[in-house]
Amino acid sequence: VPGGVFWRLLVGSVVMLGFGFAGETGMMDVQLAFWPAMAAWGFIIWEIFKGEASQINAGLSNDHVQKAYRTMTLLVTV
Known part of the structure; x- marks a missing residue:
């Protein structure tokens, strides 16, 4: 697997988790953190x-x- 795939998925995951953390802990307004986190999750879904x-x-x-890839897509989507 090319390194670009790894890095895109890693950055998307870190952005999603970072904004989710910021919203959950009150570092950011929940509404403002929700949309970038969802956009990052959408990017991950699109990539896979x-x-x-x-x-x-x-x-x-x-x-x-x-089969493993199909299972992974199901787990990431749900």
């Missing part, structure tokens, strides 16, 4: 369903990897 991570997975032929 339509982005480069999805394209890489589609090119793999291992059934176990395909």
